[in-house]
Amino acid sequence: MMQPFTRHTGIAAPLVKDDVNTDQIAPILHSRGLKEDYRAMLFHRARRRDDGSEDPDFVLNKPQFRAAGILVAGENFGAGSSRESAVWSMLANGIRVIIAKSFADIYRENCLQNGLLPVVLGSALGDQFIARVVAVDGKAPFTVDLGTQRISGPGGPDVAFEIPAADRTRLIEGLDDIGLTLKHVDEIASWEARAQTAQPWLQSARDSR
Numbered sequence: 001m002m003q004p005f006t007r008h009t010g011i012a013a014p015l016v017k018d019d020v021n022t023d024q025i026a027p028i029l030h031s032r033g034l035k036e037d038y039r040a041m042l043f044h045r046a047r048r049r050d051d052g053s054e055d056p057d058f059v060l061n062k063p064q065f066r067a068a069g070i071l072v073a074g075e076n077f078g079a080g081s082s083r084e085s086a087v088w089s090m091l092a093n094g095i096r097v098i099i100a101k102s103f104a105d106i107y108r109e110n111c112l113q114n115g116l117l118p119v120v121l122g123s124a125l126g127d128q129f130i131a132r133v134v135a136v137d138g139k140a141p142f143t144v145d146l147g148t149q150r151i152s153g154p155g156g157p158d159v160a161f162e163i164p165a166a167d168r169t170r171l172i173e174g175l176d177d178i179g180l181t182l183k184h185v186d187e188i189a190s191w192e193a194r195a196q197t198a199q200p201w202l203q204s205a206r207d208s209r
Helices: 085-092 105-114 123-136 165-173 177-182 185-198
Strands: 007-010 012-014 070-072 097-100 117-120 142-145 150-152
Touching: 012 123, 070 123, 085 105, 097 123, 105 117, 105 165
Parallel strands: 012 070, 070 097, 097 117
Antiparallel strands: 007 142, 142 150
16 A cells, blocks of 8 residues: 655655666665565665675765655656665665755656655755755755645754645555545446447457446
């Protein structure tokens, strides 16, 4: 079940890079089992050295960001192949919001389908917010409120963000595409009943119910 999103408070971790792709987020070598460890999958190659030990310089390995609930990134986040594990691994680590200057379209849609809020801040505003996150360095949390469409936290005023009304509703109500369709199940059934009477030649098989 997709978890509804209304507001989220958490430490914001700055991953100040552009063009982070889905294979970097969730390496394909860790997506071949029947019971993947999505928590361990997230940025596995970046988090580990060649000998398997943790890289202390990677942002999510730093003590103040180990429990980050918000990830802040640059342009074109989630580029590359369509890979839902690149969203599932975020959620498995408690990250419910990604704030970026822009997203790859497929990755953004996968976020919306799984209850992870993708917030787009334009280049100038994004740079300002990244500077705030870097300055705070995990010492205080930020709050992202989807109802008011605002980000609040230390180091400056609230930041307003835009999101299409349909995407906002989907997240608040916890609905993926199937859930959105089922909201109209009565209208669908009514249409099918009318079509069966008015255009019986379009019915290729009887409803087994």
